Amino acid sequence: MMKTKIIKSLMLTILCTGCYGISLLHSQTCNVTFQADFSEAIIENPTTVGIRGSVAPLSWTETMIMEDKNGDGIYTLQVAFENFKPGTEASYKYVHGNVVWENDLLGAIGNRSIYLYEGKNKLPVDKWDHLDKYSSTSLLEAAITGKFWDWVYIIGSDKQNGLSPEEIGLKLTAFWGSMKWLESPQILLGWEKTSQAMYPNGYFETIENTPEKVVFKARKTWLNYYGDEDQIMNVTRDDMTLVFKTNTEAIAMAKGWKCKWEDEEDFFKVTIEK
Incomplete structure (x- = not known):
């Protein structure tokens, strides 16, 4: 009898804990500010301009009205x-009138999308009725968003364990060992150039590129996610920057190369020389 009571008590505890855990998982808010340029659209009634979408409170049948507060x-x-x-994909389209859809000829392929996080x-x-290659639902967008959140997890976990951003950067470098395959600074330049090409806001400028020395300027793409x-x-933001800065400097140091990292607000400039 006593054993039965204990089992029931444990089951109740597990059930309550499970329900509470589920509640924590979903009880969060993501405040998204949508912005759309309708300056080239022919709109009869500006008060009908809005957005529809797949995830509540957006709906494909009702319009949430947008405002042009600055008249621009x-x-x-x-x-x-x-x-x-977390990570839920929300599809959406801009509309006006009763009801004119953007990218209407494209159907669902013309949906825009974002991924929701707290x-x-x-x-x-x-831009109304205009999709660039990064605007619509794509595996690329999902991949780069996931990549950023992987970094948040890696850095956040190590911070909880008492490591500083600099120590995390050094830890990442140490993981790769001697890196005998890294024969030239040009390989690091190529890595960063490829990484920047993945992001809609990516930027890369090659200033110098020789087997002995590279100089390049790139964007701190991670800042885009902070809003x-x-x-x-x-x-x-600074944690993320310090990890990447330390990692870059440590890789160069491990190879016996000189490295100079220069912060330029939303960008960084790196010089690596054998």
Whole structure:
């Protein structure tokens, strides 16, 4: 009898814990600011300009109205997504009138999409009826978003274990061992150039490129995910920058090369010389 009571008590505890865990998993908010340039669109009634989408509170049957507060043709709307699973894809399209859809001839292929995570996200300005290769649903977008959150997990976990961003950068370098295959600084230049090409806001400028010395300038692509926030989970903008800076410097040091990292606000400039 006593054993039965204990088992029932444990089952109740597990059930309650499980339900609570599920609640924690989904009880979060993502505030997304949508922005769309309608300046080239023919709109009869500006009060009908809005957005529809796949994840509540967006809907494919009802329009959430956007506003052009500055009279410049750019309409904005902040939408609060709640009780979602992190990484949920939300598809959306801009509309006006009763009902004119953007990219209508493309159907679902013309849907725009974002991935939802807790916090604030101010999207770049979209252009009515125009999709570049990064705007629509794509595996590339999912991959680069996932890559950023992998870094948040790696850095955040190590910070919880007491490591500084510099120590995390050194740890990442040590993982790769002697790196005998890294014969020239040009390989590092190629890595960064490829990485920047993956991101819609990527930027890469080759300043010097020889087997003995490379100089390049690139964008801190991770800053795009922070929006107006300074911190995501327990990882700050500066943490992310310091990890990449230390990792780059440590790789060069391990090879016996000289390395100079220069911060230039949203960009960084790297010089590596044998």
